[in-house]
Amino acid sequence: MAATAQPLASQVALQVLRDGGSAVDAAIAANAALGLMEPTGCGIGGDLFAIVWDPASRQLYGYNGSGRSPQGQSLAQLRERIERGKASGALPADLAGIPAYGPLPVTVPGTVDAWFALHQRFGRVPMSQVLAPSIDYARRGFPVSPVVAFYLERGWKVFNREFAGQPALDNIRDTWFRGDRAPAAGELFTNPDLARTYEAIALEGRDVFYRGRLAQAMADYFAGMDGGPEYADFAAHSGEWVTPAAVDYRGYQLYELPPNGQGFAALQMLSILKNVDLAQWPRGSAQVFHYLVEAKRLAFEDVARYYADPAFAATPAEELLSDAYGRERFALIDPQRANPGFVPGDVRVEGEGDTTYLTVADASGMMVSLIQSNYRGMGSGMVADGMGFMFQDRGELFDLNPGHANSYAPGKRPFHTIIPAFVMKDGEPLMSFGLMGGAMQPQGHVQMLVNLVDYGMNLQEAGDAARFMHQGGRQPTGLDEDTLGTLYLEPGVPAATVEGLRAMGHRVEINSSGVPFGGYQAIWRDPESGVYTGATEMRKDGTVAAW
Structure with a gap:
């Protein structure tokens, strides 16, 4: 059984289960599909947290796949950059904290690392097989669902306002808003850039994203900006089992x-x-x-x-x-x-708020509770050239005052x-x-x-x-x-x-x-029979699918 916020993502999860994948394989596959089909809530530019019930060891396992702030940027430097942005007019003069958009709130994306950590421990089929459905949909297209279309329209208005006249708007437009408009419900949508990114991850593994050519391309994108992660930040990233x-x-x-x-x-x-x-x-x-x-x-x-x-x-x-x-x-x-x-x-x-939640359960009794997000809908507005996804703006949630538990610091998770x-x-x-x-x-x-x-x-x-x-x-x-x-x-x-x-x-x-009021997905397991019951969110495009 799979319960996700998008009907096709639930079907992708079922297909992976049918083809021999575990609940974890299917959850990763669904998450990849949602990064394509629900970019208003998630994507590989963001972070991921998961809880897995493993019937073999009869234990719950947790994974914290959140990324860290740039190692080379101190609190004083961050505050200086914010003040420069205010003085230049790039940031609102009355901004009290860290901005929601641009390079300053970007932290290293933790999702791809989390995929591979979960897959290494609980996966049954190759990552190339797990990501294949999303690569195919990204190339050939899929119909945009109604609630996602609604949020895309909202996102386009925000990005037009925040990045008017700035080069960043070009990559946002070219990826999701071709023709200067949001895709409508039912319209076929493709993301060939994301297809290439997913394919590189599927064939070359985790390190292509954190230490290889994709990491270098992301670092190069931020290199000319006043802030943002560097190559060393991507290379140093690791999530953790908790x-x-x-x-x-x-x-x-x-x-x-x-x-x-x-x-x-x-x-x-x-x-x-x-x-x-x-x-x-x-x-x-x-x-x-x-x-x-x-x-x-x-x-x-x-x-x-x-x-x-x-x-x-x-x-x-x-x-x-x-x-x-x-x-x-x-x-x-x-x-x-x-x-x-x-x-x-x-x-x-x-x-x-703005996130995707999904849950998958398989025939062995493995159950996966997975949540993944870019924050503030689509994220920071930062889209590296030719990558097909937007970076998260989680760093907005740091405290700029020294001495607080959540105060900004280099290499820290917000x-x-x-x-x-x-x-x-x-x-x-x-x-x-x-x-x-x-x-x-x-x-x-x-x-x-x-x-x-x-x-x-x-x-x-x-x-x-x-x-x-x-x-x-x-x-x-x-x-x-x-x-x-x-x-x-x-x-x-x-x-x-x-x-x-x-x-x-x-x-x-x-x-x-x-x-x-959020978006709910759930799977309930009958302790005696092992039968699964699923529920989905009427406020979203979600569906429960089973076989």
Whole structure:
């Protein structure tokens, strides 16, 4: 079974499974297809995180495939470059942090490394076979799906505004917006440059991207700019295997990856919420939303203070995820009123949207939870000549102030939003799932689990139910918004709940676009029969496919 955000990507995954590939082979194949077919959310210019259930060893494995900042650029140099950009008019004069576009937010892409690390450990068929379907689609074309067409149109408007009159716009236009327009839904689209890039990776391996001719071409592209990675940055890159951690919620264990990602925020939310029986109220009630939102706000206070690259700052994970700390934080929630004055917890420290999610499961019982992104939709706007993909702008999420856990430093991984998830019960793998979309992700993970566990929804119902997305509060970038923030609700939330939340002091807005609320995919494994159940996101182009 495969659940992805694009129907053809799900079919690509199934074809790899039919041809003898593992769930990991199929997940990589689907991710490559999505980099072509959903460039508005992902691509090999970005990073990748994954959780794999391996039935042979009966273990969960995590991979952190995030890239690092340029080794040769200090915090002082980055700040100088930003000031030069402001003085020249290339950057807004009132810019408070790191820009979203251009070379300065670009960090080394970690996706290709992650593909090969996962493949080396769990793959069954050659990488040339895994990437073949995407190479073929890139050359011969595929019909653009409706939601992707919508986001491409939005992206074209942004890039026209940000890069008007600049050479960078030429490569963006030539790759995705030929004829000065976004491709329409149903229109056949090709990306011959990406086909050549994928083919080089398929035939020459990982090192062609990090040490070979592709690495040199990427470095040459940035060489004439004031900032951006150099060849040495690509050559030095490596991801790492990490150990997922869990919090028990009413007998179900939610597993997430440790920082520099934000997965532990979902675990902190559950650690807080298990101190109240949400099922005593209807799922759509103001009381339930209130507790969920306040738990999110409390968790994100700690995200802003503690979550960062563990090579530079130690996150006090054991304390943050402990039952005692969850009880302590829960005690700060007023059942009747939003508390605008939340602050980070005081715990011991030793030292200091826009994404694609997919999940694949195979006949052996292997299950893969994989998330991959460029950040801010398509990314930084930087497209190396003839490469067919855009570089991520993850570096925008560094803090420019010295002394913070997430302060910019050379060779450092920024705070990351993308997080895969996995659920176990009674020692058995139960669900591989995720919900894409910036800060929506941990609060979305929790909403899915509450829907399933507390309210007995089935896998698809859990994703279809109206969601909330809280935005605001303290930020890992140091650019703090108001501490209360804004609570966005979908139109399916009852009017009485909306008014009840406002009466509690929440700042509530209704959003009918579907955009802020993420994209959900899930596969559930029956522990007794091994039968898989899949669910997909009605707010995206996604589909579940099985054979």
